[in-house]
Amino acid sequence: MSAQLPEEDHAWQDQSWLRERRSLSLVGQAAFAVGRAGDTLGLIVVGGLSTLLIGVLLVCLLIAALNGSLIATLLMLAAIAGVVFTFVSFRRRTRQVAVRRETQAVLAGSDVNAELASLEAERIQKLAHLTLKAGASLSPPLRQKLNAAATSTRDALRSTAAGGVLTREAHDARQAADDDLPSALTAYQSLRVTGSDLAYGEVLLAEQLSLIERRMRAISDAQAQQHTRKLEAGRRYLSVKYGEGGDLKPEETPPDDQRAR
16 A cells, blocks of 8 residues: 555646636736726717817807808817817727727737637636545545546647647547546446445446546647657758758757767
């Protein structure tokens, strides 16, 4: 039993992700909301003042027209046109600022969403909650297997989500997080309630967790190999493109002093 303790400690070294929480930029959201509110308030205030000023100018224009003063009438008309032009310019500038702010927010949101999608944050958060909740009632060996299965599922979710394509591997990883692990744990918890044949139930749960872990590790390894092949292909392409030639591996590249000779 003592020989298994280091393995269990090692298995739980990666438990920090179980307590991760999705950090939303509340400051950014508040700044965006305040900016939009400021734009709306500015339009209301400037629009109200413009309307009031135009009303006063119209009254003055009417008085000037009744008095037959051509210069005063022209001045009032110019003033009204100036007020209208100022309001339209302010409104256009406000719209430009709003569009720029929304564009920045969309770009920032896209970066955050891409990161969250690449990490399958929603599923990982649910998976962490499920693992912590179910693991609290499991025996240490089962808890170790659950943590290993959940961690490998998390890694598979991350590796398959990076491409943005729903492949067979991505489907299996999502199924493991959404259905396979929850179903296995729910069935075991139901068996614990009845209290019948609990030892055999632990064996079955351990086997399911091992199957999930192996499949998820295979997915992660396959994705890693795929990315490695892409890097190797890119290196070979650049070697041909820039005239280096050969097909040396990075560790086989001669040092600078040998190449100088």
